[in-house]
Amino acid sequence: MSDAAAIALPASIRVFERGWLSSNNILLVDEDRSALVDTGYATHAAQTVALVQHALAGRTLDTIVNTHLHSDHCGGNAQLQSQWSCETLIPAASESAVREWDEARLTFRATGQTCERFAFTGTLAPGQRLKLGGFDWEVIGAPGHDPDSLMLYASEPRVLISADALWEHGFGVIFPELEGESGFAEQQAVLDAIAQRDVATVIPGHGAPFANVGAALERAYSRLAWLRADPARNAKNALKVLIVFKLLEVRALRFAALEAMLANAAVLHAAARQLAPESAWPALLRELTGELAKSGALVLREDGIEAPANAT
Incomplete structure (x- = not known):
């Protein structure tokens, strides 16, 4: 700030x-x-x-x-x-x-x-x-x-x-x-x-x-x-943005919690449906969080993700 x-x-x-x-x-x-x-x-x-x-x-x-x-x-x-x-x-x-x-x-x-x-x-x-x-x-x-x-x-x-x-x-x-x-x-x-x-x-x-x-x-x-x-690009961007936003708030998330967000939050659900069938959502989350980790937006853990130390 x-x-x-x-x-x-x-x-x-x-x-x-x-x-x-x-x-x-x-x-x-x-x-x-x-x-x-x-x-x-x-x-x-x-x-x-x-x-x-x-x-x-x-x-x-x-x-x-x-x-x-x-x-x-x-x-x-x-x-x-x-x-x-x-x-x-x-x-x-x-x-x-x-x-x-x-x-x-x-x-x-x-x-x-x-x-x-x-x-x-x-x-x-x-x-x-x-x-x-x-x-x-x-x-x-x-x-x-x-x-x-x-x-x-x-x-x-x-x-x-x-x-x-x-x-x-x-x-x-x-x-x-x-x-x-x-x-x-x-x-x-x-x-x-x-x-x-x-x-x-x-x-x-x-x-x-x-x-x-x-x-x-x-x-x-x-x-x-x-x-x-390619409207799927908008959906993919939306999921990445909303995942990082939630992570900035709570600082750490397990993959199970991320999967629950996709199931229960209508906007995330709609975006995920544009990208993959529901059975493939766990793999989709691993792919997206992997890309976010490479860009430095988050840190991958074995069971989930966490915000970088300098994230605000």
């Missing part, structure tokens, strides 16, 4: 770059109010509160904005709401799922992840505008990675808060495609929408803010074309 400073951002915008278990947090402060865009994962929630407290230096947090409701972007909502009586704005398309706290629709159960229940006070939809950090932000729909996801764009500082729609080297897993729904076409449209705007700096959901937006878009278009050429 670091307070990203390599890219020159307006003084009213501060980025807390987090490890991959939590999304980045973007703190925007002006004379009228303070707001935090995305709140990280549940196991990092106390740290998120401490970071925000320190940065606000006695001011209250007035607003939480969630770009989307994957657990690594909204897992700190509940603790922040306990600390401050702040309004919370979520994507309008997720409103009923949060009101009913439908963990299946919210994907927490489907991905084997957790999120403490939180409330919301309002919603955001594409085309709306927000005043945050002294700037006017356009709300842009960003389906692809998540059907309900949003981005925020401010034309005056030419800053895009892209969530998981664009990273410096790619974008988030295209989850709808795992369950037979359209996602690749939507991701293409989102990249096109970014390309049509005058963006000088991107604040991604993961990784440091970056300025070479054209090069990042080229890499993203190339990766998307590669995934569309």
